[in-house]
Amino acid sequence: MVNAVSPGILGSSPGASKINPTSRTFPEQVWGWLACFRSVHLAITLLTLLMLGVFAGVMIPQEGLVELADIKTQFGENYRVMKAMGLFNVYSSYWFLTLEVLFFFNLLFGSFQWLRPAFLAAVRKEFSGPEHIRVSPRHFWVRSCQPAGDLCESIQQIFKKKGYRVWVSSKSGPWRLYASKASFSRLGPAVAHFGILCLLLASVYGAFTGFTAQKLAVPGETFSFSAVDRMMPKMDPPFWQGTIPDWQVTVQDFNVDFYEDRPETVRQYFADLELTNNREQTLLAQKQISVNHPLSHGDVTIYQASFAPTGKLFMMINGERKTVEVNTNFQDRPISMTPIGQPEDALSLVVFPFFVKQDPGVKANHVRVFLHQGGSFVGASQGKMPQNLKLFEGETKTLNGIQVGFIKPEVATGLLIKKSPETLWIYLAFAIICIGTVMCFFSQRQIWVALEPPSEPSDFAKGESTASHTLYFHWKTNKAHLSFNKELDALKQTIYECVQPKTEQGVTP
Amino acid sequence: MTTFLEINEMQWVHLGVLLLIGSLFLYVLRTLNTSKGLWYTAWSLLAGTVACLVISITLRSVEAEYFALSNMYESLMVLSIGMMMAFLALDRWFGLRGLGWPVCLALLVSVGYATTLPTDIHPLQAALQSYWRSIHVPVILLSYSMFTLSFISSIIYLVKAYWGVDKHQPLVSVSGGRMGGDMLTQSLSHQVFSHDLEADLKQRAEQQQSAITLAESANIYDEITYRCISIGFPLLAIGIILGGLWANEAWGNYWSWDPKESMSLVTLLAYGIYLHLRVNGEHSAKTLAWVSVGGYIMMLITYFGVNLMGLGLHSYGKIG
Known part of the structure; x- marks a missing residue:
């Protein structure tokens, strides 16, 4: 009887159940063949190889991040060999993708293997009798002369107060208790693995259906998704199965905002966008986007990604908004020369932009405006500055009867358009991974208690009063041994105080 | 006379460094002396350092008008605060005598280095x-704090395993087998494997009265790691x-x-390898300690190395 130890106490190796090969069904045989895919050894090997692969990708210059010419110069004759090995494009190389696929299958089969044992370990409520606990490696006992009912109730309350879930055996025989805390943590690894699987699957789904596109657009411009210059499906045809929505974007305005106390430092980029349906000409969404605040509609998101000065200036000339180009030079300075008035007047507006050095073309500190007619500046005389206006952004003044206003430099916004049908699944996978990893942090703590009545004196109780009960305790945790031992010390003290004879209450030994 | 309100953020840092030096000194003494008063004083000085650095970062954030966690100086300060808080909790729970001074030394290096950076x-x-930014960065830095503690603990483990009193004892991973757990249990809570509770409690009370403490087993540091x-x-x-x-x-x-x-x-994978090796249970605690050290080197490359390169989308974190 002593050898008949409950697996609940000493534990059993998960997945260690042996199946007789001759009696295995076909699915069991397939499961057996897949043994190599689900081993922890393979997981460790793959993690190591993936780690080394990613590390190589960081240490070796990667195409896209570094200019190809620089890579060729740096590696000289070794370039071709290293290129063939995919070392300049590690993350899309054949060997890295193979590792990822193997990792996926290892996760898949490994998770299946560990799910059931982990679930059983989390939900199993097994009770152990005194004969089992006595042979377990970690146990202690204490004797008490209190009535059995009071004793059992007190022990239950002690564990409940410590946050344990308590179950008492309803079967006949000696009173037995099972207390457990944070059992859910056993499912943590399986949940985290499941989350990673979901993430990988969602990424694959996104690769087959998603696209990214880039467009540089100036304020007032309207463009269709289908007419975007750089449309990049995530996979090449025929694998790509996505669709491009028949939508168009209108850039109402684009502004670069600078810090007031640091006029050379950009605070934020704002683009006012309208998203409309081409066919129905209905407004789908409207938003002022900025970095970190994209416009989303369905599974399409439009980001404020970049900007580019066009070299033009928005001006108001006699109440009319005009875009003037910086189209010529004067004494090595780029200037704008725009004809105004009637052609026979040969009158031009000359604008000298004074850009802030740090961000040329984006922020014009001010402009100087002159009038040019018949080969010379209006109001020019020897040693004297021609008549001119100094205009800051938003200012309007009059020069020789012509009303001139400077609105701002024209800057194109770089928009990134992304269709990602997998977003919801990615977020869900992230949430599952987070939950799983947090679950892993906790440790399952289990305590078994059994009461041996005085009618059956144990080996340890021989020679003692037969009127005393003996309580046997056994404990187990899967990690956090340090804190569990501290808790156990406190529990022991409480249990000891609880089982002491309470003479003042009239309970005598 | 200068009031507390007039102390600027850098003065708070300097005050914190002074307290940290005091704490380091006391934690060194603690390795030779088991006095609880010494321990409490060292702990309190370190808690004072946390308070000083928290005040410093708060003042900085008020001045900057955003949560001051955008450059290397600020991130090192937050990392140090996280490390101190984690260690204070560990020390409060377990009172490990050998861990205090190495942690204080590491903190001194971290805070000292931070003060040499542009502020x-x-x-x-x-x-x-x-x-x-206020969510992603502190969480990452807190993980780095924990990895720093695990690194220090691994080093202590390796020192004890190779040169300490434990070098001839079988050192096994706690999760590497049931025996490891039992050894740990025994060394930590002064228990024999099976015992009478009454006798055990009496024995422990006697030990506490005579201020006898057990030498810290290397296995404890394996567990801390x-x-x-x-x-x-x-x-x-x-x-x-x-x-x-955020990137999305x-x-x-x-x-x-x-x-x-x-x-x-890479860092995540390195520590993932550590956890899988631990689950596998076929590897010695020494191997695991070395893997932990390797993981920490990867973390250092992530934290400092990539910033030194100043490449990529995270280039705003570059040093200097």
């Missing part, structure tokens, strides 16, 4: 103006995920294989 407050770049990594690993995983969500909002991509991102994945 100017710059306005935030557009990409950094997001609530995600494991616990620190089991806290740091989920934090890093969650931090990377939060970073992915700012750059339209969860993952760009940016050097910083890639190295953080």
